[in-house]
Amino acid sequence: MNDSRILSAPMLGLIWFGAAVSLAEILTGTFFAPLGLERGIAAIIVGHAVGGALFFAVSYVSAASGKTAMGVARRSFGRVGSSFFAGANALQLVGWTAIMVFSGAVAAEVLVPALGMAGWAVVIGALIVMWIAVGVRFMSKVQSAAAVLLFLLTIVAGIVVFGVEEPASAVTGEGLSFGAAVELAAAMPLSWLPVAGDYTRQAKRALAGSLSATIAYTIGSCWMFAMGLGCALYAGSDDLAGVLAAAGLGVAGLLIVVLSTVTTTFLDAQSAGQSLEAIHPRLNARICGIVVAVAGTMLACVAPVGDFEGFLYLIGSVFAPLATIVCVNHFALKQDAGDRAVDWPNLALWLAGFVLYRFSLAWDLPCGNTLPVMLALALATYLVARLRT
Numbered sequence: 001m002n003d004s005r006i007l008s009a010p011m012l013g014l015i016w017f018g019a020a021v022s023l024a025e026i027l028t029g030t031f032f033a034p035l036g037l038e039r040g041i042a043a044i045i046v047g048h049a050v051g052g053a054l055f056f057a058v059s060y061v062s063a064a065s066g067k068t069a070m071g072v073a074r075r076s077f078g079r080v081g082s083s084f085f086a087g088a089n090a091l092q093l094v095g096w097t098a099i100m101v102f103s104g105a106v107a108a109e110v111l112v113p114a115l116g117m118a119g120w121a122v123v124i125g126a127l128i129v130m131w132i133a134v135g136v137r138f139m140s141k142v143q144s145a146a147a148v149l150l151f152l153l154t155i156v157a158g159i160v161v162f163g164v165e166e167p168a169s170a171v172t173g174e175g176l177s178f179g180a181a182v183e184l185a186a187a188m189p190l191s192w193l194p195v196a197g198d199y200t201r202q203a204k205r206a207l208a209g210s211l212s213a214t215i216a217y218t219i220g221s222c223w224m225f226a227m228g229l230g231c232a233l234y235a236g237s238d239d240l241a242g243v244l245a246a247a248g249l250g251v252a253g254l255l256i257v258v259l260s261t262v263t264t265t266f267l268d269a270q271s272a273g274q275s276l277e278a279i280h281p282r283l284n285a286r287i288c289g290i291v292v293a294v295a296g297t298m299l300a301c302v303a304p305v306g307d308f309e310g311f312l313y314l315i316g317s318v319f320a321p322l323a324t325i326v327c328v329n330h331f332a333l334k335q336d337a338g339d340r341a342v343d344w345p346n347l348a349l350w351l352a353g354f355v356l357y358r359f360s361l362a363w364d365l366p367c368g369n370t371l372p373v374m375l376a377l378a379l380a381t382y383l384v385a386r387l388r389t
Contacts, residue, residue: 005066009208012200013216014148018263020220021154021256023103024308025188029228031309032184034176037233043178044225047185048218050371054320055189055196056214057327062197063206065330069197069271070278073322076329078340081347085322086275089194090292092315093272096191097265097296098305101125104261105300111254118301124261125297131266132273132289153256154223162230182368183361184309188221190316190370193323195271269293313361316370321353324374328381335385345384353377 007015032040061072070089074082105120115123176184196213203209273289299305325346329335337343353373360369 005202005204007199007202007209008204009212012203012209013212015199015263015267016196016213016217017151017220018260019192019267020217020224020264021151021260022100022224022264023107023257023260024100024264025221025224026228026231027103028184028188028309028312029225029230030232031176032181032225032229033232035178035181037229039178040181040229040233041226043181044185044222044229047182047187047368048189048222048225050182050368051186051189052214052218054323054327054370054374055192055217056210057331058193058323059196059200059210059213060206061327061330062201063203063210066201067197068201068274068278069194070275071201072197072326072330074278074338075336076326076343076346077350078337078342081337081342083279085194085318086278088318090272090275090279090288092191092311092318093195093268093275094292094296094299095305095311096268097128097272097292098299098303099308099311100261100265100268101128101297102300102305104257104265107257108254111257121297121300124258124265125293125300127258127262128265128269128293128297129290131262132270132286132293149255149259153259154227157256158223158227158230162234177364179364179366179368182366183370184312185225186368186370187312187316188225189217190320190323191312192217193319194275195267198271198274199267265293265296269296317354317357320357320370320374321350321377324353324377325350325381328378329385332382333385345388346381349377349381349384352380 029044032043035043058069058072062069065072070082070086073085076082077085101121101124102117104124105117108120108124109115109117112120196217200206200210200213203213269292270285270289272292273283273285273287276288276292277283277285329346337346356376357369357373360373363369365372
């Protein structure tokens, strides 16, 4: 067996459930409050079904080929073309690292104010560096145990949040339509697309590992969105840490905050390191991941990274078209542009998909924008490839 195939399907499921349990996902769920509980839950499920389909496809392509997400992208965009996306992925993951460390530190400060936000940011950043330094082969068991603990703690948190008899007034997201909510829910799994491939490439069994990762992440993410929706509707707050503190769950709340931030952000920083290594093979992925974690921690302390909704849409507009072209190429066309510097037709198709996605954000479609835009791009990619042959 290939030594890189070290992750079983259950282990991948636990890792990706741990990734889904994050404050960013809970906060995003609070934006759905204007829809009410039933329509809000429906939008969460529909959006995650759309985003989860691309999540699975990208995961499977990397799992089947044994290549990182950027290694797979090279077959569709060429050496230099894939390096552009590797750089974009590393840059967005530095941003995500900063967002996650900031969110975790702010929430931890509510529960234990003594360290302050900057102090908690340093603690969380140090734990992320430790996770990366030890490596996925050894930390996977710790990651799995942490995912089980997080699941139990989120059940406790859910009882607290939904245990209120009468709903409070909605607190965020005024005027959010159902279609916009679907798109927001889809954008979260889309933000994980390159990272998903970087980990499922290590799956012992491609299909089982990809399915396990996708199902675990989707269930976990829907639960976190529902937690955020519940905070907004029932607790009248978009601050889960504050809700837990008010309920007397300071220790459990702190564990949720710190563990969820570390287990999620560890994946971001390590994937950024792998993308940087793809740009230049002399770069060491683990060292680059540690640098990204340190940089993200520093940004969390000094930069205004608390508002990330626009950032989430930007990530979707970059990586959803990329994933669509890669998947069409893998499943239908079976072409390999890895020996070229740039595959210009595919790069032009990606740019068209990027522009169409950005333009479509002004539309209000019940199914969201990602599904129709990516279907149109998939068809265009297939037709252009046939014209080229």
